[in-house]
Amino acid sequence: MSYLRHSRTVSRRLVLHGLVVAVASSGGAAILAACGQTSAPSSQPTASPATNQAAANATTTSAPVATSAPSGEKVTIKVFNRGTPVNEVVKGGADEYAKEHPNVSIDWQSAPPGQDLQKMLILAASGTSPDIQWQCTPCDWLLYVHAGLVMDILPLVRSHNYDLSVQLPSAVAVPTIQGKMYGMPNFAHPGYPALIINKTMFDKAGVPIPKEDWTSGPHPGWKGWDYEAMREAILALTQRSGGRVQQWGIQVRGPANPLNVILDSMRSDGSDYLNAEGTKVQFDTPAGRKYISYFADLYTKQKAAPLTSDMPSGGPDLMASGRVAIRPAPTWAISTAQQTFKNFEWKIIPAPLGAVGVDAWAEANMFQLLKVTKQPDIAFDVLVKIIDPKWGWKSVEMGGIPGSQKEFWTPDSRLAKDPNWAIFARYMLTVSPARIPANGRYTEFNNAFINQLDPIWTGQDVDANKLIDSIMPKLQAIVDAKAPTIQEAAQPTAFSACPCQILT
Numbered sequence: 187m188s189y190l191r192h193s194r195t196v197s198r199r200l201v202l203h204g205l206v207v208a209v210a211s212s213g214g215a216a217i218l219a220a221c222g223q224t225s226a227p228s229s230q231p232t233a234s235p236a237t238n239q240a241a242a243n244a245t246t247t248s249a250p251v252a253t254s255a256p257s258g259e260k261v262t263i264k265v266f267n268r269g270t271p272v273n274e275v276v277k278g279g280a281d282e283y284a285k286e287h288p289n290v291s292i293d294w295q296s297a298p299p300g301q302d303l304q305k306m307l308i309l310a311a312s313g314t315s316p317d318i319q320w321q322c323t324p325c326d327w328l329l330y331v332h333a334g335l336v337m338d339i340l341p342l343v344r345s346h347n348y349d350l351s352v353q354l355p356s357a358v359a360v361p362t363i364q365g366k367m368y369g370m371p372n373f374a375h376p377g378y379p380a381l382i383i384n385k386t387m388f389d390k391a392g393v394p395i396p397k398e399d400w401t402s403g404p405h406p407g408w409k410g411w412d413y414e415a416m417r418e419a420i421l422a423l424t425q426r427s428g429g430r431v432q433q434w435g436i437q438v439r440g441p442a443n444p445l446n447v448i449l450d451s452m453r454s455d456g457s458d459y460l461n462a463e464g465t466k467v468q469f470d471t472p473a474g475r476k477y478i479s480y481f482a483d484l485y486t487k488q489k490a491a492p493l494t495s496d497m498p499s500g501g502p503d504l505m506a507s508g509r510v511a512i513r514p515a516p517t518w519a520i521s522t523a524q525q526t527f528k529n530f531e532w533k534i535i536p537a538p539l540g541a542v543g544v545d546a547w548a549e550a551n552m553f554q555l556l557k558v559t560k561q562p563d564i565a566f567d568v569l570v571k572i573i574d575p576k577w578g579w580k581s582v583e584m585g586g587i588p589g590s591q592k593e594f595w596t597p598d599s600r601l602a603k604d605p606n607w608a609i610f611a612r613y614m615l616t617v618s619p620a621r622i623p624a625n626g627r628y629t630e631f632n633n634a635f636i637n638q639l640d641p642i643w644t645g646q647d648v649d650a651n652k653l654i655d656s657i658m659p660k661l662q663a664i665v666d667a668k669a670p671t672i673q674e675a676a677q678p679t680a681f682s683a684c685p686c687q688i689l690t
Contacts, residue, residue, distance in 0.1 A: 261290045261561050263568050264316035265553075266306055269296030272586030273320065273551075276372065279571035290564060303684055307676035310335060317559040318569055321369060323360055323549040324685050328626035330554065331368050332669040337555045338366035342566040352575075356548035357590035359619045369552035371590035372573040373581060375517045377546035377620070378446045379537050379613040381416075382515040382523060384505065386530035387433070391511075393422045396535055405454065405543025405616060412539040413451075413480060416512070423511040424490040434510050435490040438481055439643045440497050441505075441522070442514040443685055445635050450514075450547065451477040453618055454540025460665070464624035467661045469654050479650040482642045493645040517610050521585035534606040536613075546613060547620035550590050625669040629684045634664060 265280060267273055273296075280292040295316065297305045303326055309315045315335065321327035330336045343350060350358060353371055361369030388395050396411035420435030438444050449459040457473035460466065468474055484490045492504055504510045506526040513519065515534060523532045537544050553573065559565045578589020582601065588594040594601055595614040601607040622628040638657040641648040 258289050261564055262293050263290060263318065263559075263561065263565050264293040264295065265568070265572070266302075266309070266316040266319045267294070267296040268302045268320050268322075269298045272581050272584050275580040275584065275586075276572040276577045278580075279574050279577060280568055283568050283571045287564075290568075292568065299686065304676070304678075307672060310672045311676040313558075315556045315558050317561070317565040318553050318555055318572075320551065321361075321554055322551045322684075322686050323620050324622065324628050324632065326626070326629075326675065326684070327361060327369060327552065327554060328622065328628075329669060329672060329675055330556070331363065332626060333672045335556055335558075335672070336368045337557050337559070337562065338368060339370060339555050339566065339569075340365075340367045342555070342562060343367070346563070346566055346570070348570060352591050352593070354548070354590055354592055354595065354614065356614075356617075356619045357550040360548075360550040361552050361554070369554040370569055370573055371550040371552045373551040373578060373587045374548065374590035374594075374614065375587045376548050376610055376613040376617045378442065378450050378514045378516050379544055379546035379617055380515040380519075380534050380609050381537055382505075382513050382519045383533050383535060384508070384511050384527075384530050385533045387423060387508070387511045388419075391423050391425075393419050395533070401539065401543060403543055405545050406612070407536045407539040407544035409539075411536065416538045417480075417484070420484060420490050420512060421488060424488070431489055431492075432509070434492050434504070436484060436512040437492055437504060437510045438485075438514060439494070439636075440492070441503075441519075442516075443632070443636075444481075444639065444643075445632050445685075446516075446547070447514045448474075448477050448481065450537065450545065451480070451540060453545035453547065454537070454543060456540075456542040458621060460621050460623065462621075464621060465665060467658060467665055469661070470658050475651055475654055478639075478642075478654055482648065482650040482653070485642050486645055486648060489645070494640075494643050495645075517587050517607075518585070520606050525585070534609045536609060544613070546617040548614065548617050549620050551587075623665045625665065625667060627664050627667060627669070631661060631664050632685045634661060 263280075267276065277294055280294060284290055284292050293316075296302065302320070306315070306319055307326065307329075310330065310333070321330075327336075342348075354374060357371035357374045358367070360371060361367055383395070385395065396408045396415070399409045400406045401409055416436075423433065423435040424431060425433040438447050445459070452458055452468075452471075452473040455473040455476065457468065457471055459468055459474065461468060469478060481491075485493065492510065497504065503522075503526055505513055506528075508530060514537065520534065537546070553569050555562065555565055555569060573590075575589045575591045575593055578591065578594060579600075582588050582594075588601060593599060595611045596602070597611070599611055602611040623631055635657070636643075638660060639653070641653060642650075
């Protein structure tokens, strides 16, 4: 099935599948969360049954009537956030609101990655959800929409005159389904459209670093820097001694999320890992087979990447130790490099060109307004305070990801003045919005995909095409399953860590 391209306008994304999703995180101790578009299709696909059901569920429970509390009436707004230092900077907005409105108190709750998402599910299952809760693109946000627990905030956006045009369209598209907006973005990132390289290693090996010469078109990259050129560089940078690899040309499994790396490669060829409706797995397409085979060969045939056995739990960072030349890079790779890459010069460069250029997927962190709130107007005002861009700038100062507002990503942004950040700033304006399964089972899908590719990560002599054929039914079964209820998802035996927690 051909890849359905999205237009850059929010309205197109709203009708696209309901689940056209977008843009989370940082390096070191900071959090991780997690298009250039070509021409829009002449016909619009219908939304998937699961997405239609999510929209239907979202309207079955009436939202509270939006009324402001009388002046002086005591009001408590409960907020639940991911408890990391970078994420918690936004609490400053809630504190400011409470100071400006003495009758309003903020009950601020949080939990660290690995506990936060499960805690929110438990609260929802017991009917004690907060007024406002944090979510991210690969997290559980869609399960709450399927359950009918989340308010459509567009009426409040309009009545409170919040200017949505300050936000990136791709970020607004994350929580938007069929014209209803189930969250407000606050932070954003463009996925894995780049690489981080050990420049010193390139220089010592005499391997030329790609020249900054941008292609034109909706998915720009550097001329001449394609997947074959990267393979040549990887093999030239891989060094052996005594029959053992001492230096690897690339590392995919480990700091990076292999699913994101492979699906971004597929997107750069004009394909995707899911169809537009989020209901059909597409790793058995030519692009899927091409890129899984590409990385499989680097691991199993060329022995140019570290295997699972080379990365013991608690072991050293192989790139920081000067043993890896190239890694796929999200924005938080910059913070990791600044903190740990002390003995060599590093650089951010674009990912290789595919058939349509360089594409990835835009993700966003967001705050949802839940229907349990008795004061939606006040809760919305608190929400607006905590997504203020100044907290995004504080996040950047702390090594986290930037805000979801346009001011972070324009060519004249403070970020873009740094040549490494400038690569991500450029791609934040061009990469396609993220796409997750229509039933909301992204975490389950992600974990299954990585585990099913274990023969690659462990270096087994495996036929990549046969492996793809064997995993496709298992992955499709996950996408075909019904969306889990909140009660089901909250069970300890059912809960699985989000990729945004695994990589923290």
